[in-house]
């Protein structure tokens with residue numbers, strides 16, 4: 068229920084009073100109590116269960132979105148259709164996932180079938196590392212828009228601060244298999260991204276996988292402020308310092324791999340999956356919710372946007388059931404205490420030696 072509807076609801080008893088006053092008949096109902104009941108009905112949704120959060124440019128972004136890494140072919144298309152039908156309005160995409168045209172088919176289908184209007188969706192894509200050179204930035208967003216069958220994005224993020232050698236290949240390697248870097252400074256890339264907002268190709272721009280010092284460099288020169296920072300975040304990597312820093316700078320955090328990226332067994336390095344952690348098992352029993360729901364709710368309760376990926380219809384549905392209940396503060400603290408500063412998406416092998424590799428600093 069929107070805030071406006073809620074107030075209409077509260078006003079109703081006054082009209083009832085007026086109507087009965089005119090009829091001069093005594094009423095045998097407790098109007099004061101019914102107002103209280105109505106406020107109680109509206110209250111929780113208004114206070115604790117908001118579904119969107121405001122960005123620093125006044126736009127609203129949904130707290131929960133659909134991740135799309137690995138959502139390929141018809142499965143990817145169906146995942147988008149199913150998700151929007153369930154109520155998801157945010158979809159996180161990227162050309163490096165090499166599926167934007169499948170995701171675009173899903174978006175096209177829901178718009179053609181009038182499930183939602185374009186302006187009700189919040190679509191994110193990202194600038195890949197081989198397109199950091201300023202003269203390539205507009206071409207890159209146009210390719211994403213073309214694949215996604217859209218005229219504009221709601222947000223366009225610089226995927227990583229490191230530039231790779233420009234060319235046809237997304238992961239360019241030399242004869243020894245090492246990634247070929249490019250020396251483009253992300254500051255120059257950012258300036259080119261600012262122009263995309265002026266051209267109307269995206270409504271906002273943001274960052275992904277940047278550390279604090281790198282974000283500060285952007286903030287110091289930007290004429291269009293970053294609205295979003297997308298980073299890995301879950302109880303094994305709670306990101307408290309980064310979240311505080313972003314909050315002070317009015318940047319909304321999007322938590323990626325919120326379930327601990329279970330589809331990347333290589334990232335586990337033989338260790339336990341986050342979803343199998345004993346603490347989650349305990350909370351799962353206590354709240355009668357799945358471990359995934361606990362992990363998603365944890366992010367929303369911390370004020371972070373969260374983008375779990377799934378192509379499984381039942382999971383898409385259950386992952387969305389995170390608004391009508393909440394975790395007690397002490398359980399949020401217990402989840403915080405699981406922090407191990409452990410990254411599943413480390414990217415060391417492909418970019419660890421790049422001068423702008425972000426993860427050598429504390430945050």
Ligand SMILES: NC(=O)C1=CN([C@@H]2O[C@H](COP(=O)(O)OP(=O)(O)OC[C@H]3O[C@@H](n4cnc5c(N)ncnc54)[C@H](OP(=O)(O)O)[C@@H]3O)[C@@H](O)[C@H]2O)C=CC1
Nearest residue numbers: 134135136323324325326327328330359375376377378379
């Ligand atoms: N900016 C960046 O650099 C990055 C951004 N991202 C974004 O964040 C999104 C989410 O992160 P991702 O790394 O995919 O990992 P997630 O932590 O979202 O995990 C996704 C995996 O969990 C499975 N899963 C989904 N729901 C459940 C459930 N209820 N119970 C058990 N398993 C479940 C999915 O399987 P199935 O699909 O088979 O249901 C999939 O294998 C990405 O898809 C991408 O959009 C991710 C990494 C880096």
Ligand SMILES: O=C1CO[C@H](CO)[C@@H](O)[C@@H]1O
Nearest residue numbers: 136161163226331412414
């Ligand atoms: O968004 C992403 C999805 O995962 C990839 C690695 O597994 C990352 O490279 C990338 O940043």
